[in-house]
Amino acid sequence: MMNDRAVGSPKVYELHEGVYAVIGLYHISGSIGTNAGIIMTPDSVVFIDSGMTISSAEFLWRVAQDHMSGNEDLYLILTHHHSDHVFGMRVLREKGVRVIAHSGVREYLDDPDGKYLEFVKSLMRCGPEEAKEILGDVRLTVPEQLIDNDTVLKVGTEIHLLATPGHVPSELSVYHPSSKTLFAGDTIFSEGSPTTRFGGPDDWRLWISHLERLRQMDIATICPGHGELCTIDEIQRNIDSLNETLPRRRLWRK
Numbered sequence: 001m002m003n004d005r006a007v008g009s010p011k012v013y014e015l016h017e018g019v020y021a022v023i024g025l026y027h028i029s030g031s032i033g034t035n036a037g038i039i040m041t042p043d044s045v046v047f048i049d050s051g052m053t054i055s056s057a058e059f060l061w062r063v064a065q066d067h068m069s070g071n072e073d074l075y076l077i078l079t080h081h082h083s084d085h086v087f088g089m090r091v092l093r094e095k096g097v098r099v100i101a102h103s104g105v106r107e108y109l110d111d112p113d114g115k116y117l118e119f120v121k122s123l124m125r126c127g128p129e130e131a132k133e134i135l136g137d138v139r140l141t142v143p144e145q146l147i148d149n150d151t152v153l154k155v156g157t158e159i160h161l162l163a164t165p166g167h168v169p170s171e172l173s174v175y176h177p178s179s180k181t182l183f184a185g186d187t188i189f190s191e192g193s194p195t196t197r198f199g200g201p202d203d204w205r206l207w208i209s210h211l212e213r214l215r216q217m218d219i220a221t222i223c224p225g226h227g228e229l230c231t232i233d234e235i236q237r238n239i240d241s242l243n244e245t246l247p248r249r250r251l252w253r254k
């Protein structure tokens with residue numbers, strides 16, 4: 001039975017024919033939600049992130065299944081290794097997806113003893129039993145395909161995997177040119193401030209440079225990793241916010 005609490009309050013948007021954004025899946029914080037995407041063609045179904053809970057991934061599967069013939073090739077792109085984006089991966093893996101991510105995820109997802117899962121449970125304010133119930137039977141595995149640089153996936157439509165480090169070094173953004181949709185993972189935060197605690201000033205400068213790059217692209221809709229759908233205007237707000245986070249440069253005077 002579906003555990004409502006473990007799914008969150010997801011809303012499904014069809015942004016373009018066969019392109020879906022799922023906004024507001026469960027998140028540990030209770031205040032923000034987790035987002036994911038699905039791109040469908042007659043030949044393939046591409047999931048972008050798998051939610052934080054087993055129930056979230058089951059929800060994503062049901063959204064896709066309603067529009068599938070059953071003969072499609074299946075893919076899952078992970079935007080980065082954080083629990084809120086990958087903990088549902090077992091569900092989609094058991095459906096037969098080929099998992100693709102940046103090579104930097106390997107050290108976190110190669111976790112046969114479940115240490116990452118235990119760590120995340122320890123962050124949850126509820127007790128261990130409740131945490132287990134909410135997260136479900138999480139099992140992490142190393143993706144079949146690990147990439148280091150921008151990569152084009154041709155699956156009946158072109159999907160551009162863009163290496164956009166900053167939030168974490170393994171961050172990917174996923175651009176679908178034919179619908180002008182950017183699934184940004186945690187490269188872009190709509191509404192709130194970008195989460196900078198995983199890096200330092202050098203990472204944030206790199207992050208800004210990649211946001212500048214994304215801002216030049218032809219984007220109609222951004223599905224961020226958290227928060228509501230947004231437009232390209234949100235990129236400048238993220239750049240400004242990161243610039244404010246950077247330590248002030250010392251100005252030398254003669």
Ligand SMILES: [Zn+2]
Nearest residue numbers: 082084186225
């Ligand atoms: Zn996140």
